[in-house]
Amino acid sequence: MIAAARPVQRPADAKLLAIDAMGETSVVARRHWTELLRPGDLVVANDAATLAASLAGRHAPTGATIEVRLAGRASLDWDDVAFDAVLFGAGDWHMRTEDRPSPPPVFAGDTLALGPLTARAAALLGHPRFVRLAFDGDAASTWAGIARHGRPVQYAHIAEPLRLWDVWTPIAGPPVAFEPPSAAFVLDWAALRAIRAQGAMFATLTHAAGLSSTPRSMRASPCPNPITCRRRPPMRSPAHGASSRSAPR
Amino acid sequence: MTETSYLRVAITGGTSGLGLALVRRFRGAGAGVALTARAPDRVAAIARALPGVCGIVADVAEKDSIYPTAAQILARLGGLDVLVNNTSSLGPTPLALLADTACEDFERAIATNLLGPFRLTKALLGALAASARDGRGGVIVNISSDAAAAPYERWGAYGASKAALLHLSRIWDRELASEGVRVLSLDPGDMDTPLHALAVPDADRAALKRPEAAAEQIFAAIAATLTAPAREPVP
Numbered sequence: 001m002i003a004a005a006r007p008v009q010r011p012a013d014a015k016l017l018a019i020d021a022m023g024e025t026s027v028v029a030r031r032h033w034t035e036l037l038r039p040g041d042l043v044v045a046n047d048a049a050t051l052a053a054s055l056a057g058r059h060a061p062t063g064a065t066i067e068v069r070l071a072g073r074a075s076l077d078w079d080d081v082a083f084d085a086v087l088f089g090a091g092d093w094h095m096r097t098e099d100r101p102s103p104p105p106v107f108a109g110d111t112l113a114l115g116p117l118t119a120r121a122a123a124l125l126g127h128p129r130f131v132r133l134a135f136d137g138d139a140a141s142t143w144a145g146i147a148r149h150g151r152p153v154q155y156a157h158i159a160e161p162l163r164l165w166d167v168w169t170p171i172a173g174p175p176v177a178f179e180p181p182s183a184a185f186v187l188d189w190a191a192l193r194a195i196r197a198q199g200a201m202f203a204t205l206t207h208a209a210g211l212s213s214t215p216r217s218m219r220a221s222p223c224p225n226p227i228t229c230r231r232r233p234p235m236r237s238p239a240h241g242a243s244s245r246s247a248p249r
Numbered sequence: 250m251t252e253t254s255y256l257r258v259a260i261t262g263g264t265s266g267l268g269l270a271l272v273r274r275f276r277g278a279g280a281g282v283a284l285t286a287r288a289p290d291r292v293a294a295i296a297r298a299l300p301g302v303c304g305i306v307a308d309v310a311e312k313d314s315i316y317p318t319a320a321q322i323l324a325r326l327g328g329l330d331v332l333v334n335n336t337s338s339l340g341p342t343p344l345a346l347l348a349d350t351a352c353e354d355f356e357r358a359i360a361t362n363l364l365g366p367f368r369l370t371k372a373l374l375g376a377l378a379a380s381a382r383d384g385r386g387g388v389i390v391n392i393s394s395d396a397a398a399a400p401y402e403r404w405g406a407y408g409a410s411k412a413a414l415l416h417l418s419r420i421w422d423r424e425l426a427s428e429g430v431r432v433l434s435l436d437p438g439d440m441d442t443p444l445h446a447l448a449v450p451d452a453d454r455a456a457l458k459r460p461e462a463a464a465e466q467i468f469a470a471i472a473a474t475l476t477a478p479a480r481e482p483v484p
Contacts, residue, residue: 147317164316171375
């Protein structure tokens with residue numbers, strides 16, 4: 001295995017382990033993965049875009065530096081901006097998530113100053129670092145604040161900071177994932193053409209992928225992993241697109 | 250009449266001129282609309298005046314603003330059926346001969362009229378292609394100009410950037426045929442807008458097209474595209 005070290009993990013010489021129906025394995029160039037498809041196959045991908053889920057700021061009662069990592073929502077509704085979040089203390093992503101220091105003690109009602117955003121710890125969720133946040137202001141200002149002030153969740157093994165365009169897959173749609181649905185990075189627009197050229201079909205669903213890693217002290221705590229899926233219903237008959245648009249392709 | 254109330258529409262430069270007229274036209278048709286513009290007070294005023302319209306403060310010429318803008322559009326609308334890249338920059342004002350055009354003004358025109366639409370479209374293309382797959386839409390409109398085709402003196406920065414946008418639109422429209430996404434380049438004509446006033450301060454405003462009339466034509470073109478027969482994918 002070669003550890004990832006660059007923001008964009010799509011090297012031209014990446015390899016893919018293929019396992020056939022009989023359990024036989026083979027290694028192929030990842031860029032040729034569509035050649036494994038057969039007519040009638042269906043490729044399903046997660047089209048969630050990734051939120052700028054890491055918010056830097058201060059714990060107002062103590063003035064201590066904190067990092068908030070948004071980790072879940074009860075729904076995908078735009079005006080539902082109550083987020084479950086994991087709190088970190090001093091330091092930044094250069095330190096492994098598991099090793100990050102704790103934030104100061106946070107109590108329900110505490111205010112967090114997160115750049116242009118102000119949030120309250122509305123409730124503790126079974127662990128001192130796991131809270132439900134209620135943002136001051138309306139939904140529009142909350143989304144604007146997250147989009148502009150937030151950064152994607154970062155990784156200690158990558159020296160350069162990730163930007164939103166690094167974690168935004170080519171097929172990204174609704175911004176509901178807290179970390180990138182990384183399998184979708186392989187789906188560039190040439191690959192979508194190749195899928196169809198193989199006689200296979202393509203469809204998406206939206207899955208709000210949660211945080212992949214939490215502090216060591218949270219390992220036995222409630223898992224901040226939202227699982228929220230939806231499939232978009234067709235709104236009208238096929239029109240200017242391909243004639244089979246109402247079906248996955 | 251084509252049903253358009255289900256549409257989710259994003260319009261850049263949506264607080265004045267053609268952009269504002271398009272915002273009003275789509276919102277009047279019941280569509281969900283997000284607009285972008287640079288001036289926070291203008292964005293807030295339009296969002297207040299047009300309930301249901303989402304106002305986003307953004308400069309599409311700035312690379313760093315593209316993905317935060319796309320995130321806000323998609324968070325608010327839940328997806329996207331129609332994108333109108335309307336924001337435009339003249340380059341130098343008063344308009345200048347190319348040889349007298351500062352490189353910074355030329356860069357600004359390219360960033361606003363070409364790179365901005367390219368970047369924003371790329372960030373939103375996943376949502377637009379999903380819209381096409383779902384039988385909803387998937388239409389991108391790049392606002393063009395006759396200056397994209399005719400070499401008007403003193404319109405060098407604007408004309409060159411719009412010519413590039415026109416060609417980009419043509420290529421992308423062919424490339425996206427297999428996704429069911431259409432890319433249209435539409436020239437609204439000479440309109441009575443703040444941009445035109447900046448370019449031609451002594452123009453006879455009475456002789457210019459009303460932006461509302463141009464918005465109606467663009468609205469009709471989009472509606473017609475949504476109901477057009479399927480295209481044969483380009484191999």
